[in-house]
Amino acid sequence: MPVIAIAALALLAAAPAPVAPKRVVSLNMCADQLLVALADPGQIAALTEWARDPELSAVAVQARAFPFTHRTAEEVMALRPDLVIGAPFRTKAVLAPLKAQGVRMVELPKGEGVEGIEASITTIAEAVGHPARGRTLIAGMRRELARIGPPPGRGRIAAYYQRNGFLTGTGTRVDDMMQRVGLVNLAGKLGRPALSRLSLEEMALERPDFLVMDGGTRVVADRGTAALHHPILDAAVPASHRFYIPQSLTVCGSPAFPRAVAMLAEQVRAADRAR
Incomplete structure (x- = not known):
């Protein structure tokens, strides 16, 4: 090996590892x-106020152990962070003095x-100084997905239908979940x-094989969820072909996502067994 290359490798080996942040704030x-x-728990200076919401967060219970903010620049500055993750655009502009002081964004x-x-x-694991934990987490996710087994969907049509008649389309996390289970997204079929x-009438005309919904819509809680229990929809897709996935497993790209895929696959198989 050339002397220059050997020297370069020696310098790399001698270079100190990046210092892990001590006060991390998530926005x-x-x-x-x-x-x-x-x-590490001691690294987390604050999470967002949503981290404790079980409808939105897959770590709601664990998040209760940490402080939280309402994502204002004043709160962030008072926490004296050395790493800020996911600052909204306006907040980031206000936090420019912190960045000038060497705080990573x-x-x-x-x-x-x-x-x-x-x-x-990978990005967060490296930012907090624990890249090996990131690799371990990714490997665990891949094992969970592999354990789900052959996709049971067999190309049948499914629609992810939300409050007030919103339909989730392709290129989304929910669409990825459907594909991994072997289902075809109705929104993609319609070019949405x-x-x-x-509308309810349009959904009734399409008559998808399955409806996938947020677990929080099982019962009528407001006008938005009432539409999901309308007789028109009941006639189009029977209750046995309606699947419920907690929103907390799909709203974010988190390590909990394989659980959402596994839940959907099991509900498809249960519907088939019940036929």
């Missing part, structure tokens, strides 16, 4: 969940589906964007 609901999974990578989740895990509205 992003999805970053909250990754921090809880990857950082890290963004979550864009991207839906498992690939996007893995990229986010990532989010659109489909």
Whole structure:
């Protein structure tokens, strides 16, 4: 090996490892969940107020152990962070003095589906100084997905139908979940964007094989959920073909996502067994 190359390798080996941050503040609901999974508890200075909400957060119970903010610049500055993750645009502008003082600002990578989740895990694991934990978490997710087994959907049509008639389209995390179970997204079949509205009458005409819904819509809680229990919809898709996934497992790209895929696969198999 040339002398220059040997010297370069020696310098790399001697270079000190990056110093792990001691006070991390998350300003992003999805970053909250990754921090809880990857950082030392003592590193977390604050999560967002949403981290404790069980409808939105898969780590709601664990998050109660940590302080939280309402994501204002004043709160962040008072916490004296050395790493801020996921600052909204306006907040980031106000936090410019902190950045000038050497405080790191890290963004979550864009991207839906498992690939996007893995990229986010890698980014946060490296940012908090625990890259090996990130690799372990990714390996665990892959094992969970592999255990789900052959996709039971067999190309049947499913619609992810939300409050007030919103339909989740392709290129989304929910669409990735459907594909992994072997289901075809009705929104893709109709050429709809990532989010659109489909009336009850239109849904009844399409008559998808299955409806996938947020677990919080099982009962009527407001006008938005009432539409999901309308007789028109009942006639189009029977109750046995309605599947419920907790929103906390899909709203963010988190390590909990494989649980959502597994739950959907099991509900498809249960519907088939009941036929």
